[in-house]
Amino acid sequence: MTLLQPPLPWTDVAALAVFVVLWLGYEPLVKRLSRGRGALSRDMDVVRAGWMRTMLERADTRLLDANLMGHTINSASFFASANLILIAAAAGALFGGTDAISSLASLDITEPAPQWLFELKLALVVLTLARGLLDFIWAIRQMNYWLAATGATPEAREPAERARWAEALTALLNPALTSFSAGVRAYYFALAASAWLLGPLPFVLATAAATLLLAWRSSKSRAALALRNVRSLLDEKNI
Numbered sequence: 001m002t003l004l005q006p007p008l009p010w011t012d013v014a015a016l017a018v019f020v021v022l023w024l025g026y027e028p029l030v031k032r033l034s035r036g037r038g039a040l041s042r043d044m045d046v047v048r049a050g051w052m053r054t055m056l057e058r059a060d061t062r063l064l065d066a067n068l069m070g071h072t073i074n075s076a077s078f079f080a081s082a083n084l085i086l087i088a089a090a091a092g093a094l095f096g097g098t099d100a101i102s103s104l105a106s107l108d109i110t111e112p113a114p115q116w117l118f119e120l121k122l123a124l125v126v127l128t129l130a131r132g133l134l135d136f137i138w139a140i141r142q143m144n145y146w147l148a149a150t151g152a153t154p155e156a157r158e159p160a161e162r163a164r165w166a167e168a169l170t171a172l173l174n175p176a177l178t179s180f181s182a183g184v185r186a187y188y189f190a191l192a193a194s195a196w197l198l199g200p201l202p203f204v205l206a207t208a209a210a211t212l213l214l215a216w217r218s219s220k221s222r223a224a225l226a227l228r229n230v231r232s233l234l235d236e237k238n239i
Contacts, residue, residue, distance in 0.1 A: 008117070015200035016124075019207045023128070023189045026211060027182065030218065040218035041181065043231045045174050050234040052166040052173065055150075062150060069150075073143050076180050080136035083183070086190070087129045094122040121196045128193045132186025135179045142176030188214055 008016075030039050055065050149172055153165050188210040195206035218224055 011200040015203040018204050022207055022211045040224045040227060043227045046231045046234060048173050049170045052169045056162040056166050069143055069147055073140055076136050076140050079183060080133060083129055083133045083136060087126055087133060090122055090126045094119060094126060124193045124196065125190055128186055128190040132183045135183035139176050139179035139183060142179060146172040146176055185214060
């Protein structure tokens with residue numbers, strides 16, 4: 001790609017702006033609109049806090065909790081590995097030279113565009129996946145911090161002491177699994193970014209569809225409604 005390129009068409013600029021706003025602003029917007037209720041992520045924060053309180057109230061071993069977190073770490077590792085494979089595939093097409101770009105441009109479903117624009121579109125897919133990979137890596141590290149902290153947690157006998165330890169462990173666990181969710185969310189937006197190869201209009205539609213699907217699954221899906229009920233039960237218990 002040379003240093004001097006023709007300007008990006010205004011339709012592509014507008015579509016890219018919509019993508020960036022929804023991609024980077026999705027999580028802050030959902031947190032702002034939920035105001036503590038109505039969002040899966042907020043309900044999960046409360047459920048995890050309940051998990052930590054219950055864990056510290058048990059008199060037996062915490063092997064069950066370590067196994068649950070180990071399963072979550074394995075899931076994050078799997079997604080991170082799959083993410084890395086996708087990055088390698090997209091980067092291979094991006095840096096594969098003129099032949100790779102020409103083969104992609106010759107497909108009937110792709111919109112005709114100069115090579116530099118195809119490279120920009122592929123670079124956006126790689127960037128979206130790369131951000132998701134970093135989220136998964138950070139999630140795994142934070143989960144390991146939680147495991148170490150859990151192993152160091154004493155057998156607290158006083159309710160006040162148990163509450164302090166539960167709060168400390170929750171403060172470690174919630175950011176870790178929030179990062180995991182952000183990594184999963186990157187798949188949705190990477191798929192939307194790949195729609196740019198079809199043109200700016202499919203790009204905008206795919207971005208809007210991914211955003212609406214994520215919003216629906218985190219607020220109105222059966223899982224979200226069921227989890228909201230679990231949160232209500234926990235709130236009743238702690239009243």
